[in-house]
Amino acid sequence: MENVVVLISVAILVCLFMAQRFGTDKVGYTFAPIICIWFAFIAGIGLYNFIKYDPSVIKAVNPKYIVDYFIRNKKDAWISLGGVVLAITGTEALFADVGHFTVPSVQISMCSVTYPALILAYVGQASFLRKHNDLVSDTFYKSIPGKLYWPMFVIAVMAAIIASQAMISGTFSIIQQSLSLGCFPRVQIVHTSSKHEGQVYIPEINYILMIACIAITVGFKTTTKIGNAYGIAVVFVMTLTSAFLVLIMIMIWKTHILLIISYVLIIGSVEVVYLSSVLYKFDQGGYLPLAFAAVLMFIMYVWNNVYRRKYYYELDHKISAEKVKEIACNTSLCRLPGLAMFYSELVQGVPPIFKHYVANVPALHSLLIFVSIKSLPISKVPTEERFLFRRVHPKELNVFRCVVRYGYTDVRNEEEPFEKLLVERLKQFIVDEFWKSQNGDDQEEVKVQEEIEKEIERVEKASQDGVVHLIGENEIVACKGANIGKRILIDYAYNFLKKNLRQSEKLFDIPHKRMVKVGMTYEL
Template sequence: MIGTCMVIGDGILTPCISVLSAVGGIKQASNKMTEDMIVWMSVAVLVVLFIVQRFGTGKVGYTFAPILLIWFFFIAFTGLYNFIKYDPSVIKALNPMYIIYYFKRDKKQAWISLGGTVLSITGAEALFADVGHFTVRSIQLSTCTVIYPAIVLQYMGQSSYLRKHKMDALNAFYKAVPGPVYWPMFVIAVLAAIIASQSLISATFSIIQQSLALGCFPRVKIVHTSTKYEGQVYIPEINYLLMLACVAVTLGFRDPGKLGNAYGLAVVSVMAITSSLLVVIMIMIWKTHLLLIISYILIIGGLELLYLTAVLSKFIEGGYLPLVFAVILLAIMYTWNDVYRRKYYYELEHKISAERLKDIALNTNVSRLPGIAVFYSELVQGIPPIFGQYVSNVPVLHSLLVFVSIKSLPISKVPVDERFLFRQVQPKELNMFRCIVRYGYTDIRNEEEPFERLLVEGLKAYMQEEFLINESNQNHVQSNEADNDDICVQIEEDEIENEATERNIEEVTHGTEMMEVVEKAWHAGVVHFVGDNEVIAGKSANLWKRVLINYAYYFLKNNLRQSINKVFDIPQERMLKVGMTYELQ
């Protein structure tokens, strides 16, 4: 959760520092541009950036791809130009011995400077999230053949330029751009900053989607923008919250230097947490040799620890910002996940037992009404406790009961004939069925495919399939009897076949009766029962749990999406909410 929160914080800081730094280059061409003008221009660019997110990664990516190619060509060209013109001898800096000389000479200052050099590898911390939007091979090819060579040439060119112009170190990128290509470079730099920001925003959407699936994030609307890649998603609420946060940070900090300190801490923290989790995977899943694990910890872990201590030295100068974001997001995620798990285990412990169902079936005080009652629950197995709450207060049951669990699958579409999975619940006298409804991430629930009609048609198909199977079993037994004219057949075999025949006749009869029940119930009408659960801390809960459940979770629950009737097209006039209080310990 901490790593996820730091990446989301990274998604806030990346647009701010990228756009603010790129737009700041206009000072090079005009002395009339004030700091306030640059800040407000950056805010305008950020607002446009977040507005276009709703078109999806695929469409935005096709638009941005040519711009990125031009950007990398420009930085490679200007870097090579400066490298040749000013001081080609800087190529000696590729020798790692100069790092050792640098630390021997400058010591503490060299260690502090690592917090700035880490910014040269930003973006790598979010590659795992980009895999949800692009293929692994495309990322490998683009990085090795285009991105890395262009960046190395640009840094070598800046180094050559600074050998002759040491006073321009604070704005070396724009100062080193040759005059004729300054304005094209400025335009491309702003567009590239937008693209870099968009990649972290898309990564934020991806990890929030995964957190939501694991019950670690409050309910938000997920819009899938691609039928090919599951990871290409857009989350409207998160998009606008990120936009407001970016605008606030840009107006509050105004200085790319302070934002760089915050950005560096977010990047290194994510890398360190990722490496720590990778060690766990190496031990428990990959079963890697112990020497390789120790080598990884000493080499990679040692470098990341060194970088982390360097960026922490800038904590007061803006480095605290990602930690503030992380603490707020972590509080939200932890609260939601903790109560989510407690609720689920409560339902498992209090689900209706088979004995309780038998008692309900034999209870003469329970009346039956014509129609279908649909109960919604997250439980895949067992009858949810809201059913017991309903029967205890209203001793009337509909002629047909269906307990529905909605599940989302990681595929684009689920065929309608495979969407519903039915199982009949014993005892049969209750006419009770469990149903798992499966949706793909691009399946649309609309008026053309009303949920009620599809549910009933799926139930009829299930009953018809059961009827045909039983009927075929009966015909098979009867054919065996006709062919078996041997008078020496054993009496025991005859008795077994007769029992099987009687059993199949009973099942066929039951199937026919159930088809009639379903048809009559469908014409009588459908009523939807939705649990309106109130969650409170139990009497034995301590003060921390009381605050967590009664106040923090209550606040989140009342300010987030709750309308199941809108999601599954439940008619308002046929929806009843069953209130129940969960006392969580």
């Protein structure tokens, strides 16, 4: 029977993770009626048991009984807190919901539906146990009236699936924020809603989570060890959240020191007691979330450390305007017909890989644009504001810098439409630049108009001759004489992550037929 339950659980997990591609909003619309029925059921059954068995359990709200419980049971009472904390699990998932809904909507639903329903459910179970204290291990299902057992069983299974959905959504949100801060390797972020920024889907993370969940389900089989692991994860989340809140109170809110001390002594002491209790079962499955956290922290540390080293290397070695002019004016350099778009992470300055490219390929296209693609935390960027151009002087070089800004629902690089739009915006930039420089003289206006027409003609001819996408592929290695720790960090850990995750051309959807990769080694 146990193996059958495990197989059914695995099948449910596979279906749940396969449904993530449809987006949190669509999945949420499907789940919302089920959650409403779930809360109605547990509240109604709890109220029924409360009235039928022992309404006097309402006296448990008196804090005196908590003190008596600890005096009577001592160490066993402290150990039991690890189980008690499971009664409040789910609240730690609210941070994910705040990313998807407004704060008032979460507050209203929590105070008017969730909290009252849970209180009625637990009070009802307490009343039931007053008459059936031999059914502690299976109180929830045993307390359900006979005719409602199977409907409640189906609803409970579906509610458990929905609770897992909140954790999956929270994971996607955390990875997205880590990626934007340069703290996580490149993964594809798919925004599934045009209305809500926080609703994202990450294919790579989705499949990794699915494999991990299936492995844990098959490995542990029973909920006892999974419950211990979940308890440690929940209390650690709450404790860390409180710790960070103290930092916010000190650094941002400038809260009075007495209020901060009161918060730490009251809230902090309670959470530390709960944390010490769940850690008691560390060797009984509790090690699992800490092991996962250690692996993720290692990955994030490796990526962020080398990412910052690489960025500062490019800043220190970026090519000055004088050097660009020197390169472009070199008589031995052949100018090819066509437009070349050179992708770079640097918003200012020309990346060092450009010099490396020219040194090995002594040819330069008639029009060169250094493109930096940036994502903004807004839904859409208007087309007229998407491209920010700046000319690299002198004008004769025909070299431009361009920052392309996208919102999270904008469609990226659809080959020809992107190139056509970029060329059109470049021509508009040229027109605006020339007219800003003129002083209102009629003869000068005629001259400016002629210059505009000539330069626009050069841009059109270059785009008609062909567009080439140049991608910088940087090989990162530790510099000579680096210590063993640095060599392991860069040569092995970072390069392993880089080779096994999404590459630049896949992120930008660059057409392969017109893509040229330029390699360069960075010694950090």
